Amino acid sequence: MSDTDFDTLLDDKARAAHAAGPVGYDEEGVRQAVRLFLKSIGEDPEREGLLDTPDRIGRACKELFAGLGHGPEEVLKTRFKVDTDEMVLVRDIELFSVCEHHLLPFHGVAHVGYIPSNGQVAGLSKLARLVELYARRPQVQERLTQQVADALMEGIDARGVIVVTECDHMCMAMRGVKKAQSRTVTSAVRGCMRDATTRAEAMSLILSNHS
Ligand SMILES: Nc1nc2c(ncn2[C@@H]2O[C@H](COP(=O)(O)OP(=O)(O)OP(=O)(O)O)[C@@H](O)[C@H]2O)c(=O)[nH]1
Numbered sequence: 677m678s679d680t681d682f683d684t685l686l687d688d689k690a691r692a693a694h695a696a697g698p699v700g701y702d703e704e705g706v707r708q709a710v711r712l713f714l715k716s717i718g719e720d721p722e723r724e725g726l727l728d729t730p731d732r733i734g735r736a737c738k739e740l741f742a743g744l745g746h747g748p749e750e751v752l753k754t755r756f757k758v759d760t761d762e763m764v765l766v767r768d769i770e771l772f773s774v775c776e777h778h779l780l781p782f783h784g785v786a787h788v789g790y791i792p793s794n795g796q797v798a799g800l801s802k803l804a805r806l807v808e809l810y811a812r813r814p815q816v817q818e819r820l821t822q823q824v825a826d827a828l829m830e831g832i833d834a835r836g837v838i839v840v841t842e843c844d845h846m847c848m849a850m851r852g853v854k855k856a857q858s859r860t861v862t863s864a865v866r867g868c869m870r871d872a873t874t875r876a877e878a879m880s881l882i883l884s885n886h887s
C-alpha cells in the first residue's frame with residue numbers, strides 16, 4: 677500500500693463521520709422531554725439524585741443515536757486496491773443499538789463479510805464503522821443487518837456481501853415475555869454470496885469460534 681493510501685485511510689473526516697452526533701439533534705428538547713417523562717412516571721425531577729439526569733440523558737442520547745442523519749458515503753469514501761478477489765470477513769464486531777418499539781437496548785455482535793470486485797477493498801475498520809452508523813439509531817435488528825449489507829454492496833461495488841447479527845434484546849429480557857436467555861440471529865446475503873458454496877464458506881468462518 678502506498679503512503680497516499682495510508683493518508684486516505686487515516687482521513688480525520690472519515691474517522692469522525694458521525695462523532696458529531698445526530699444531524700439536527702435538539703439537546704434541550706431531549707432534556708425537557710426527560711423532565712416530563714420523570715414527572716409522568718411519578719418521580720420528582722427536582723430531587724437531588726435526578727437533578728442532573730436530563731442533562732446526562734441529553735449527552736447520552738447524542739452518542740446512542742449518533743448515526744441518525746448520517747450516510748454510508750461518509751464512512752466508505754476511502755477505499756483502496758489490494759490484489760485479491762477473495763473473501764474478507766470481520767467477525768464479532770460488537771454492537772449496541774436501541775429497539776425502536778420500546779427504546780430499550782439490544783446488543784450483540786455483527787459478522788460482516790464480502791468479496792471484492794477488481795481488488796477494490798474497504799479499510800477493515802470501515803466495516804465496523806458501518807455497523808456503528810446503522811446501530812446508533814432506533815432500530816430493528818433485521819433492518820440493521822440489511823442496511824449494513826446494502827451499504828457495503830453499493831459502497832465498494834462488492835461482488836457479494838454477507839452480514840449476520842446475533843443480539844440480545846432487553847425488551848424481551850427485562851419486561852414482556854422475559855426470555856433473558858434468547859438470542860436473535862438475522863442475516864442478509866447479497867450478490868455472489870448467495871451461491872451455496874460461497875455462503876457455506878462464509879458461514880463456516882463465522883461459526884468457527886462458536887462452540
Ligand atoms: N422483528 C423484530 N421485532 C423486535 C425487535 N426488537 C423488538 N421487537 C419486537 O417488537 C414487538 C413489538 O410488539 P407489540 O405487540 O407492538 O408490543 P408489546 O405489546 O410491547 O409486545 P411484547 O414485547 O410481546 O410485550 C415485540 O414482539 C418485540 O419483541 C427487532 O429488532 N426485530
Ligand SMILES: [Zn+2]
Pocket residue numbers: 775776777778779780845847848
Ligand atoms: Zn423492544
